Amino acid sequence: MSDGVVVVGSGPNGLAAAVTFARAGVPVTVLEEQGTAGGGARTLDLGLAPGVVHDICSAVHPMAAASPFFRGLDLASLGVExxxxxxxxxxxxxxxxxxxxxxxxxxxxxxxxxxxxxxxxxxxxxxxxxxxxxxxxxxxxxxxxxxxxxxxxxxxxxxxxxxxxxxxxxxxxxxxxxxxxxxxxxxxxxxxxxxxxxxxxxxxxxxxxxxxxxxxxxVPRGGSGALTEALIRDLERHGGTLVTGHPVRTRADLPPARAYVFATPPGVVAQVLGDELPARVRRRLMGFRHGxxxxxxxxxxxxxxxxxxxxxxxxxxxxxxxxxxxxxxxxxxxxxxxxxxxxxxxxxxxxxxxxxxxxxxxxxxxxxxxxxxxxxxxxxxxxxxxxxxxxxxxxxxxxxxxxxxxxxxxxHNAALVDGDILGGALTIPRLLSGPARYRDPYATGAPNVLLCSSSTPPGPGVHGLGGLYAARRVLRLLGADAG
The missing domain is CATH 3.90.660 (Polyamine Oxidase; Chain A, domain 2)
Known part of the structure; x- marks a missing residue:
């Protein structure tokens, strides 16, 4: 088993988790299904007019300016205006x-x-x-x-x-x-x-x-993709790896690792891990209520x-x-x-x-x-x-x-199930207990596997906090294992 961590999904939460691992000196690999990273924070040329690029999902970012994660990174030093x-x-x-x-x-x-x-x-x-x-x-x-x-x-x-x-x-x-x-x-x-x-x-x-x-x-100068580019630069600067074009649909799609963090819809965790999860948790994740x-x-x-x-x-x-x-x-x-x-x-x-x-x-x-x-x-x-x-x-x-x-x-983004851009219906139970309804809202019921998408607290928005909080939990687990 690798000494590192695998993050599934390269949206803002997934990259935030990966950056947190990389900065802590933990080897980390991010697996992204699409050919471009960023999930809900991408800016692409859609071919509608020469040179005109569009924000694929999010465009305006109240949370990015306010997020403790992004403020801690000092976005300006990473080239984001x-x-x-x-x-x-x-x-x-x-x-x-x-x-x-x-x-x-x-x-x-x-x-x-x-x-x-x-x-x-x-x-x-x-x-x-x-x-x-x-x-x-x-x-x-x-x-x-x-x-x-x-x-x-x-x-x-x-x-x-x-x-x-x-x-x-x-x-x-x-x-x-x-x-x-x-x-x-x-x-x-x-x-x-x-x-x-x-x-x-x-x-x-x-x-x-x-x-x-x-x-x-x-609004990031140049588009939302500027945030993603900055996170990728920081990840790679600290030794992390990003792999695009790598879908994760079964356990066989996951390389060996000490821990896994899924920045995906809850149902993906249930699909990939299957019987590794307690049956009641698997049912909850598969039946997660989208909005x-x-x-x-x-x-x-x-x-x-x-x-x-x-x-x-x-x-x-x-x-x-x-x-x-x-x-x-x-x-x-x-x-x-x-x-x-x-x-x-x-x-x-x-x-x-x-x-x-x-x-x-x-x-x-x-x-x-x-x-x-x-x-x-x-x-x-x-x-x-x-x-x-x-x-x-x-x-x-x-x-x-x-x-x-x-x-x-x-x-173009597997997280947007049936067009749900918020990672699930905004309900009080979801925001308090997470998709699996554990006291720890990032838990999945499988050892060393956490969920950090917008389906977990603090919910939707380009803030990276779900990834940060899940990564901190994994770091504590790895520290306990190592000690």
Missing amino acids: LLTPDVSYAQPLPGGRAGIAHRSLSATVACLGADGPAWERLLGELARRWDRLVELGLGDLQRVPGDVHPRDLPLLTRLALGVLEQGTPAWGARFRGDVAPALLSGVATHAIAPLPSVPAAAVALVLAALAHSPGGWA NAAAKVDLVLSGPIPWTVPDVGRAGTVHVGGTRAETATAERDVAAGRHAARPVCLVSDPAVSDPGREVGGLRPLWAYAHVPAGSDVDVTEAVIRQIERFAPGFRDVVVAARCVPAARMSG
Whole structure:
């Protein structure tokens, strides 16, 4: 048996685990099924226009700027430049109106008029203490509440009360107008869950707070692939190895190692290890509940989107869903297995923050539309119609487009089962106990085999923390074995 560790999957969590091993002096090999590494953090030329590259899955990275893992790596020293737009996100509304979330909390409060003070009361403390919010909210669940200090109680109380308010029918009590509620609901749609709901509210408050943090909702210069390239450079600099084009479907596909870390869907672990797992655990992993889905639309534009409200065009991310009521209706349709007449669309024009993404007058546009899991529908026209509602003439700047329906998303990333981009339905049990429902949420029931994908705490996002936490556990195991 090798003295090293094998990591299966080269998404952000898998590479984070591998970098952690390599920096600790442990031999590590990463096995990746695809021909290119990165999973949800890749930037590729899709052939839609010469020189124009697209982010394959994620495009905007609030978590990368805030993640203790990435902050510990010092991304700048690895050649990554995170660009932070002055407007983190926007929500266009009918009637030529829009909600604008500036990176500056005070500027956002001023724009929201009568609802500005309510926005400040909801998010101000969370935004000011964003670093502690991340430490507590994105931890590995093994040390809390032991690490909670008395000075954290106001922060945690504010978060808990905010989640209970915005995650229940009481969500309409805080605001007087319709702009602030719509603006917050747009962020909540990152959970791809019915609104209101507790998981969606938690996602909304954390991401909205990070939008007002120094790092904001960052975009890596050159695309998300810059993060992957940096991790690979660091891995190889410390002696680690990456092997692409190496699928792992059976035990025979795994080389000998002292430990294995899977940055994959839970079902892959059950498929590969089979009878090595306790029967009840195998059933749990195979029956892991995946969530609702997104279909991806990549477009090439001949110019900026002609938003009716020009400030929307300054945003790194635009949530296209209309009012809070319209957004909630669309998300309920998806949860019920129906295609919404006006689907929620997440849209990002990376050239807003990174002008170098425009080549020869053409620029990429990244878009997701929320759809039922496993949908095989091409949503290109639905996305164009939704954007046109708030940007008349948008169709005229579309030069090329392609759709990857939810049913085909796993073709370029096996983790996106039926278009589930979140690694499973966001439920409290999943976030507390992990797929196998052990006290250790990274455990699989097999000795020296751990799971570190976004199906484990702290959940989805390009933050690398699942990989970091799983790797630390393996290092402790190896240290005990060695000693």
